[in-house]
Amino acid sequence: MSSEKTPIPLGSNFIRAIVDKDLEQGAYASRKWAGSPGDAAHQAAGQPDTAKIRTRFPPEPNGYLHIGHAKSIFLNFGLARDYNGVCHMRFDDTNPEKESQEYVDSITDSVKWLGFGWENSGESNLYFASNYFDFMYRAAEALIENGHAYVDSQSAEEMRINRGTLTEAGKNSPWRDRTVAENLALFREMRDGKHTDGSLILRSKIDMASPNINLRDPAIYRVRRAHHHNTGDKWCIYPMYTFAHPIEDALEQVTHSICTLEFEDQRPFYDWLLERLAEAGLLAHPLPKQYEFARLNLTYVVLSKRKLIQLVEEKQVSGWDDPRLPTLAGARRRGYVAEGFKLFTDRIGVSKADSWIDYSTFEDCMREVLNINAERRIAVLDPIKLVIDNYAENHVEDCFAPNHPLKPELGKRVVPLTRELWIEREDFMEVPSKGFFRLVPDGLVRLRYGYVVKCTGCEKDAQGNVTVVHCEYLPDTKSGTPGSDSVKVKGNIHWVSTQHAYECEVRLYDRLFKEAHPGEGDRDFLNDMNPNSVTVITAQLEPNLKDAKAEDSFQFERHGYFVADKKDSVAGKPVFNRTVTLKDAWQK
RNA sequence: UGGGGAGUCGCCAAGUUGGUUAAGGCACUGGGUUUUGAUCCCAGCAUCCGAAGGUUCGAGUCCUUCCUCCUCAGCCA
Numbered sequence: 001m002s003s004e005k006t007p008i009p010l011g012s013n014f015i016r017a018i019v020d021k022d023l024e025q026g027a028y029a030s031r032k033w034a035g036s037p038g039d040a041a042h043q044a045a046g047q048p049d050t051a052k053i054r055t056r057f058p059p060e061p062n063g064y065l066h067i068g069h070a071k072s073i074f075l076n077f078g079l080a081r082d083y084n085g086v087c088h089m090r091f092d093d094t095n096p097e098k099e100s101q102e103y104v105d106s107i108t109d110s111v112k113w114l115g116f117g118w119e120n121s122g123e124s125n126l127y128f129a130s131n132y133f134d135f136m137y138r139a140a141e142a143l144i145e146n147g148h149a150y151v152d153s154q155s156a157e158e159m160r161i162n163r164g165t166l167t168e169a170g171k172n173s174p175w176r177d178r179t180v181a182e183n184l185a186l187f188r189e190m191r192d193g194k195h196t197d198g199s200l201i202l203r204s205k206i207d208m209a210s211p212n213i214n215l216r217d218p219a220i221y222r223v224r225r226a227h228h229h230n231t232g233d234k235w236c237i238y239p240m241y242t243f244a245h246p247i248e249d250a251l252e253q254v255t256h257s258i259c260t261l262e263f264e265d266q267r268p269f270y271d272w273l274l275e276r277l278a279e280a281g282l283l284a285h286p287l288p289k290q291y292e293f294a295r296l297n298l299t300y301v302v303l304s305k306r307k308l309i310q311l312v313e314e315k316q317v318s319g320w321d322d323p324r325l326p327t328l329a330g331a332r333r334r335g336y337v338a339e340g341f342k343l344f345t346d347r348i349g350v351s352k353a354d355s356w357i358d359y360s361t362f363e364d365c366m367r368e369v370l371n372i373n374a375e376r377r378i379a380v381l382d383p384i385k386l387v388i389d390n391y392a393e394n395h396v397e398d399c400f401a402p403n404h405p406l407k408p409e410l411g412k413r414v415v416p417l418t419r420e421l422w423i424e425r426e427d428f429m430e431v432p433s434k435g436f437f438r439l440v441p442d443g444l445v446r447l448r449y450g451y452v453v454k455c456t457g458c459e460k461d462a463q464g465n466v467t468v469v470h471c472e473y474l475p476d477t478k479s480g481t482p483g484s485d486s487v488k489v490k491g492n493i494h495w496v497s498t499q500h501a502y503e504c505e506v507r508l509y510d511r512l513f514k515e516a517h518p519g520e521g522d523r524d525f526l527n528d529m530n531p532n533s534v535t536v537i538t539a540q541l542e543p544n545l546k547d548a549k550a551e552d553s554f555q556f557e558r559h560g561y562f563v564a565d566k567k568d569s570v571a572g573k574p575v576f577n578r579t580v581t582l583k584d585a586w587q588k
Numbered sequence: 589u590g591g592g593g594a595g596u597c598g599c600c601a602a603g604u605u606g607g608u609u610a611a612g613g614c615a616c617u618g619g620g621u622u623u624u625g626a627u628c629c630c631a632g633c634a635u636c637c638g639a640a641g642g643u644u645c646g647a648g649u650c651c652u653u654c655c656u657c658c659u660c661a662g663c664c665a
Contacts (some may be wrong), residue, residue, distance in 0.1 A: 012601095012602060013601085013602085017604075021604090037621095059665095062664090062665080063625075092665070094636085094664095094665080095665070097664095098664075122592085152663095156662080160661075160664075163661055164661070165590085165661060166589085166590055166591075166661060167589060167591095169590090170661085180612050196591090198663060202663095203663095210591095211590050211592090212591050212660080213590090213661050214591095214592095214660070216661085219662085219663050223663080240662090240665090241665045244665095245665085260662080261593070261594090262658090262659060263665090264592055264593060264659075264660090265591075265592055265659075266660090267592090268592095292593085304663085320604095324636080346601095346613090347600075347601095347613060347614070348613095348614095349613090350601095351594090351600085351602095352593070352594060353593095353594055353595070353600090353658095354593095354595090354658055354659095355599080355600065355601090356600095356616085357599070357600065358598095358599055358600090359614085360615080361600075361615085364614070365614095367626090371626080371627060372627095376624080385607070405626095405627080417619080420595055424606095434627090437625080438625090448623060449595095449623075450623095468609070479623065484623085485623095487621085490625090491625090492623050492624070492625090494624080525650075531632060555626085557623085557624050558629075559624090560626095560627075582624075582627090583625095583626065584625070584626080585626090587624055
């Protein structure tokens with residue numbers, strides 16, 4: 001048995017492999033944590049960090065979170081959870097012009113909704129990049145003092161020209177050799193509001209000939225007179241992402257800084273900056289390391305912030321929480337559930353390969369958890385009347401329907417049976433197509449949880465449309481009675497008593513786009529929108545559905561999963577959104 | 589055409605230091621169960637790892653060349 005292979009752990013991916021190795025080698029064992037973010041001196045006075053690893057989820061509060069962010073959330077928070085670490089919730093708010101409290105609120109809501117928090121044993125790991133502006137300023141001065149940064153007087157246009165191209169080296173700025181004293185004075189003037197927006201900029205001094213354009217003296221601090229949602233008007237200079245992000249990670253003692261692939265080229269600067277600050281004594285080793293993974297691409301949706309904003313602003317959808325949008329706020333209203341997101345992220349994995357996930361994979365995950373969690377109810381979405389001609393006119397009879405076929409402990413509920421019922425229009429065919437085994441003239445079918453009935457015919461209007469279907473019931477065949485099995489039928493249809501039904505608005509949602517890759521090639525993505533992405537109907541529901549609370553999910557049997565709308569439901573009068581249909585091997 | 593990445597079954601994705609039969613999931617296809625044409629169960633599903641050469645007793649894993657795709661030239665993140 002020496003050749004026994006060790007089983008591959010579930011959810012194994014390259015990032016976990018890195019963490020495993022780091023932990024095994026004790027790469028971060030010497031870290032200290034003073035209970036809050038801070039520089040080398042601050043952390044040195046703390047205790048050995050009990051968190052084995054620290055990760056962070058660092059959105060910019062300039063929009064709503066979407067399904068793509070969910071991947072990052074589960075990755076970062078999930079890693080921390082699985083490795084006895086901590087994941088920080090951090091707002092990367094270094095660009096005041098785009099950010100707002102509204103976005104901060106929606107983001108925290110969504111992350112909590114997915115099941116994560118940042119309170120750990122009395123410590124809140126909710127942070128803002130803007131909390132670190134003082135340190136960032138100090139770090140910038142340290143860079144200047146050590147000859148690693150300078151104030152440039154070139155215009156943005158001049159800088160662009162002198163940056164060179166992908167294949168040609170850039171040219172040094174004529175201001176690159178200002179003295180430390182001069183740079184320091186100028187930078188302080190920038191801070192003190194002595195210079196207009198855009199007139200001066202602080203740049204790191206690295207190499208204008210670097211083949212990596214991100215190393216050609218990247219800008220790190222700009223003058224920008226804008227009100228910040230958090231720091232108000234305290235600052236008129238703001239750090240750039242490139243400069244701010246590594247510092248945020250370091251101050252928070254983050255070990256594994258995980259971001260998407262497009263930041264790969266920034267990693268050399270990330271390391272360069274942190275090393276320079278460590279040399280200056282502002283930070284201590286071990287320093288955080290950046291790792292990149294492939295962002296999520298999902299068919300039939302758009303995840304770009306620009307496009308999402310366009311859909312909302314042009315009122316193509318009802319708002320950021322439109323149930324058809326891939327935003328987490330929209331997904332929640334749609335009835336998608338957090339546990340389904342977890343399943344989804346586990347299922348798609350994490351790698352560096354660009355990939356497109358079929359939207360159906362996402363839907364399947366939702367079906368899978370909803371199948372387990374959602375109680376069953378009966379709903380007739382496209383009603384047509386069925387009359388049981390041999391059933392007593394005013395009789396009301398109790399039928400018993402299990403709340404969940406997989407969970408008998410959830411009990412049964414009573415649904416009233418009467419002479420006139422609503423059934424699904426598509427469950428009757430006067431001339432059946434091949435393979436159809438529901439209601440047909442002279443055919444037998446079971447009224448689910450009730451009796452077997454025999455169809456006796458139908459009535460039609462002047463146009464030939466069926467208006468009423470007639471049948472007769474077989475008295476000994478009631479579900480749950482000894483005789484119920486006496487007659488075997490293949491068809492099984494659902495129904496609601498016309499006199500008891502809850503007439504209700506139901507929104508049938510479908511995909512927002514009709515193309516797998518909206519806007520692919522030179523098409524305008526708006527032209528790829530599905531004109532039938534929502535159909536509002538009036539359905540006939542089983543009466544107790546009136547008591548559904550907002551955000552309660554149900555399986556409407558034989559149809560799919562539906563949720564009582566979070567926004568438009570009122571007590572005693574919920575309205576429902578279709579989350580996802582059931583799989584249907586017949587219609588396809 | 590410079591730099592940095594990626595290419596394993598229809599869609600994802602494991603494949604540590606080369607070791608001999610290429611995980612797993614989803615989808616799909618059969619069959620069974622079923623008062624949801626759902627669920628569930630069982631079975632099947634890459635002689636091949638972007639291509640071509642090479643090294644080796646042995647290569648998805650090493651070397652060479654080539655191909656394809658993504659990404660970087662904001663005082664955005």
